Amino acid sequence: MREREIEERIAAALGEEKADLVIADATLLNVLTREIQEGIWVGVRGGWIVYVGEEARDLIGPHTEVIEARGAYLCPGFIDPHAHLDSVYQCAEYARWVVPRGTTTTISETAMVANAAGEEGVRWFIEDTKGLPLRIYVLSPSMIPPFPEFETSKGFPYEAFEALIEEDFCLGLGETYWPRAVDRDPRAMRRYARVISLGKTLEGHSAGARGRKLTAYCAAGTTSCHEATGAEEALERLRLGMGVMIREGYIRRELEAISPIAKAGLDMRGVMLCTDFADPRMVMEEGCMDELVRRAIAYGFDPLTAIQMATINPAAYFGLRRLGAIAPGRWADMVLFEDLREIRVRKVIQEGRLVAENGRLLVEIPRHRYPPEAYRTFA
Numbered sequence: 409m410r411e412r413e414i415e416e417r418i419a420a421a422l423g424e425e426k427a428d429l430v431i432a433d434a435t436l437l438n439v440l441t442r443e444i445q446e447g448i449w450v451g452v453r454g455g456w457i458v459y460v461g462e463e464a465r466d467l468i469g470p471h472t473e474v475i476e477a478r479g480a481y482l483c484p485g486f487i488d489p490h491a492h493l494d495s496v497y498q499c500a501e502y503a504r505w506v507v508p509r510g511t512t513t514t515i516s517e518t519a520m521v522a523n524a525a526g527e528e529g530v531r532w533f534i535e536d537t538k539g540l541p542l543r544i545y546v547l548s549p550s551m552i553p554p555f556p557e558f559e560t561s562k563g564f565p566y567e568a569f570e571a572l573i574e575e576d577f578c579l580g581l582g583e584t585y586w587p588r589a590v591d592r593d594p595r596a597m598r599r600y601a602r603v604i605s606l607g608k609t610l611e612g613h614s615a616g617a618r619g620r621k622l623t624a625y626c627a628a629g630t631t632s633c634h635e636a637t638g639a640e641e642a643l644e645r646l647r648l649g650m651g652v653m654i655r656e657g658y659i660r661r662e663l664e665a666i667s668p669i670a671k672a673g674l675d676m677r678g679v680m681l682c683t684d685f686a687d688p689r690m691v692m693e694e695g696c697m698d699e700l701v702r703r704a705i706a707y708g709f710d711p712l713t714a715i716q717m718a719t720i721n722p723a724a725y726f727g728l729r730r731l732g733a734i735a736p737g738r739w740a741d742m743v744l745f746e747d748l749r750e751i752r753v754r755k756v757i758q759e760g761r762l763v764a765e766n767g768r769l770l771v772e773i774p775r776h777r778y779p780p781e782a783y784r785t786f787a
Contacts, residue, residue, distance in 0.1 A: 413454055420453040421736060426469030427451035427458065429760055434477035434744065436460070439484060439720040440733050442712050448482070452740040455760040460735055473762070477744055480754060483715050484732055485512025485741030486697035489722035490611070490634050490653050490682035493544065494521035494533045497688075500775045503542040506686075506696040508764035510743040510753040513543040513731060515722075517582045517611075522549035524785040526562030530572065536776040537577075541763040543741070545726070547582035547611055548572045551595045554585050562785075569599060573606060579726050580609030583634075586617045586625045596628075604629050609726060618644065626650060632725065634682055639668040646678050651725045654717070656700050657683035658690060663700070667707035680725065681717045698751050711748045 419425040429452040436448040451459030451467040459467060468474060493499055493516040506514075516537075521529040530549065537544035552564035572578050581603045588596045603610055612633040614625055622644065632651035636642040637660075642652045646669075656663040669679070681700040683690075690699070697718045704714035723732025730739045740760040746752040756764040763771050 417458045421458040423466040427467040429473045431475045434482035437483040439716045452760040457740050480744045484719040486510045486718045487513040487722040489680050491516045492685045499536045500773050503540045505691040508767045509695040509698045511697045512741040512758045515545045519549040522552045522564040523561040527568040539774045541758045545579045550584040583611045583613040586614045589628045590624045638665045642666045653680045653682040655684045658685050658687035670709040680722045
């Protein structure tokens with residue numbers, strides 16, 4: 409980040425320089441204050457939001473792109489906090505379908521490709537995430553394989569983990585099965601200690617754990633779980649300080665079973681929506697995070713709460729300070745949509761660019777070519 413870029417953003421916020429993009433007269437869903445604000449103008453400069461407020465025509469210059477948004481709702485781009493893009497998709501094709509539906513950020517595990525192709529396979533996958541209108545962050549594989557007494561794989565040695573976990577695009581350690589942590593497997597302990605020292609997240613997989621074992625799993629430093637199957641399990645995890653990612657995708661659909669928490673008067677900051685894995689039929693026919701928000705609303709969550717669970721909550725959980733809200737100093741990832749319950753996405757802006765409109769991607773995206781050896785990786 410250059411000093412001049414910061415100065416330009418300040419000047420644009422003050423009206424001294426023009427915005428690159430202006431969204432005019434939108435109805436803003438403010439996930440920071442849980443307000444619905446009408447007649448809001450948003451100015452963008454260099455991919456950053458520089459202005460949010462009342463009418464500000466001084467932001468508009470001869471080269472400013474203006475989106476007239478009267479009658480449309482405006483919210484942050486949707487964030488999927490737990491996915492397995494490494495298992496089925498090439499990332500370009502995934503982006504082609506989910507970005508027009510409003511998903512602008514995905515956090516993906518890398519354990520599956522690590523099992524099949526090891527350290528080299530993880531590098532291939534990371535290359536596949538680049539240059540897209542979809543922000544893809546990764547989680548380092550945990551213990552590969554997790555149960556070596558029963559399974560074999562290419563493996564992912566500690567040295568590879570240590571190199572990956574220090575990268576800015578790697579947000580934490582991928583899901584570690586709770587018996588490995590609670591039984592104090594040396595591999596888990598070594599990785600946990602390193603991640604904690606870096607202040608990154610430790611993703612959980614606590615299916616079947618409860619009571620003292622779940623407490624011990626949290627005491628190790630585990631920060632989230634996507635395995636709650638009902639309201640009581642979700643509540644137990646929330647009370648222990650875990651982020652609860654409600655899974656609603658191909659593998660399992662637990663949103664309806666967990667939805668009673670919507671009426672329990674709880675602080676919902678620790679609750680997120682995730683796909684775990686959205687299969688091709690789902691993303692092509694139903695949607696991605698937009699569909700999860702619709703379902704959450706249908707199951708009784710307030711629309712603002714449902715949108716928070718797909719925006720500010722995952723951003724705050726992962727420490728993605730520049731994402732998750734529409735406010736000055738944040739990256740300009742935004743969604744314009746119709747109908748507060750049906751969430752019919754009309755326009756998607758990613759890093760200040762209009763990248764999709766009416767279900768169609770507007771930008772060319774590169775398709776990563778995996779090397780021939782990637783096609784011979786059954787472990």
